[in-house]
Amino acid sequence: MIDPIELLRHLADGAFYSEQELASRYGMSRHMVYQSLCKLKEFGVYVERAGGCGYRLSCPIDLLESQSIRTRLKPDYASHVSELEVFPSLDSTNSYLLRRAAQGAPRGALCLAEYQTSGKGRRGRRWVSPFGSNLYLSLLWRFDHYSAELSGLSLLVGLTIAELVRSLGGNEVCLKWPNDILFERKKLGGVLLELSNDKTGGCYVVIGVGFNVSMPLTEGRDIEQPWTDMASILAEGLPSRNRLAAGLAEALLEAVLSFEARGLEGLPHAWRDYDCLHGSYVTLNFPSTVKSGRAIGIDSLGRLRLERDGMEEVYSSGEISLRVDA
């Protein structure tokens, strides 16, 4: 069988290739080529066949390359990346790094996958993860001790990603507490932070980001809320996926390094600039109750500040779902 990524690299330009051409290139039988092409379907990649012309990808693919991502990282950030792996397919980049962390993987391990078979969203939701079109990326970081502020780290990550999107020209980007990155009220990306204690009394976090770059319409139909992608936001000048992946990796590193240096200092103020809930009436759904009030920003631990009957209350994200009232 031909390595699926090797085959995809060859087909990535969207041109037609005959079975014979591919067979000679890989020194394999035409039947083996055919089987390898069929195998691509397992990743959700479709190959068209046109009599006389051969095979081509239904859509050209801009594949991720670990070396290309690494060379795009600014040296100050690259020095913190202990390993950088790109997989054709994983169950979930977060689950992979959680497994690796339990086996002692170092801080700064970064991984990306072209495709996730069980991509995880917040609150047990599935993260729709089609092949080669968006970005699914996770970073492992270790801390000497647990701090209550860690619950706000995912907001800091959202903030650095929003700053990245704005720097690329997506000026309407905003943040919906706690972890949604929106553009014109449609979901562009999300952050899932998973935390665990280690044996030495410290703890580690795996910070996962799903970022819509060029969502295929068929897969987009499976998403249960309005969504958008970078291809729609930046009609011209969409950076390559490798460049965007490097930008996201830097945003994650910026967040953890700043957290190590200053905790969540300055977050409530910086959040205000992107906060799409500020001043809106919202309803928080808890497992057994609901609370409504006016969102008035976040506090120094990243908790939502809600004004209710003239009093202020704060809520941490936990298992809450939040709806903006009409």
Ligand code: BTN
């Ligand atoms: C959300 O629900 O908004 C958070 C989504 C986080 C999805 C990313 S994709 C990369 C990483 N691996 C996962 O399984 N989930 C996160």
